[in-house]
Amino acid sequence: MMLNHDLKKEFQVERIAFFSDAVFAIAITLLIIEIKVPEVHGERFSSAEIVQGLFALIPKFIGFIVSFFVIALYWVNHHQIFKYVVHYSPKLVWTNLFLLFSIVMMPFSSAFYSDYWLSYSAVPLGFYVVNICLTGFMNTRLWYVVSNPANKLSEGLTNRAFVSYCKARSMIAPFVFLLSFLVSTFSMRIAYWCPGLIFVFMMFLKRYYRKKHPELFIK
Template sequence: MKANRMEAFSDGVLAIIITIMVLEFKVPEDHSWQALLPLGPKIISYIFSFIYVGIYWNNHHHLLHMVRHMNGQLMWLNLILLFWLSLIPFTTAWMGESNFAPAPTALYGIILLLAATSYWLLQLAIVKQHPDDSSFYKTMNNDWKAKLSPFLYLIAILTAYASPWVSGFFFVLVAAIWVMPEKRIEEILKGQ
């Protein structure tokens, strides 16, 4: 199997995840703008999650261009990543419906932490396919974003019980760090 097949499968799963999230919205019976106000927390949690899924889709796409040899390890690590990402619609809905209560917000952070860990493990497995002196190996072994994100997620999880808004700040901060695709991979690919 080639990496593009795994990428196509992953793209399909991510598209379904986004579809499931949007299907959580129920159309209000009232036809006024005020009828949308109770949906505010759900809309905010949907926006968070849509951005996160988009970030994973974008960075995953760039990362898979660096696969040299597809193997079972990469396929399983990718499936583990997709498993954690597939739980985002559930935690998004629970967080939005609970108006960002502490437990749903903390669970949202836990799922994001586990997804980030899975992505990092997938990245590590792909990096190991490259020689120690390659630009990709050197670049990705100094990936400060992958090292910082888990700590920020842990802070978000812990602060969910003090203030879900502080927790949300850390979710936004991690998203801001990752929102731009990995330019270093693009530069390496241009040099090849």
């Protein structure tokens, strides 16, 4: 009887993880669907016109690349969290659903931001920043729910430094996008390139934790 109960719990946890993987996969696929093949009108057109059409898509491609790696970052985080989950609860399910809600919003907010980045309006960037911040907050919240011993949802999450590192890493993207929003108040063009700082901050965060907690990075 106990074995059947444990198997049922394991099955339910796997269902949550598989459903989440599907949502991440769909969201990351929808990003590229937003980019259409450039239209060149007329029966005869030159290579220069095609290249010009491709250049017009550069903002969309940049938005796609940034959002792809942001979603990928949170998928890796999500995968890392569920390695330790052995039980489930309504709190876990709903926290996970709110995270997935913010993920499926990403293709729209990314397209909105990419289409209007040269409009010098703070609204598209602000919408995208809110989406990223919600994602980061819900990912951090998921870490808190899973790692809290009182919730009895995980096994093996005894290293608090590791949990702290994962929480900090999940907040890097929101921090960088908030920074880009502040930069946009005096230069939209500079703000557009700020997301590249995500990888810089991740590198420094890893270096900091490697120095203070080298045991976290021993394979």
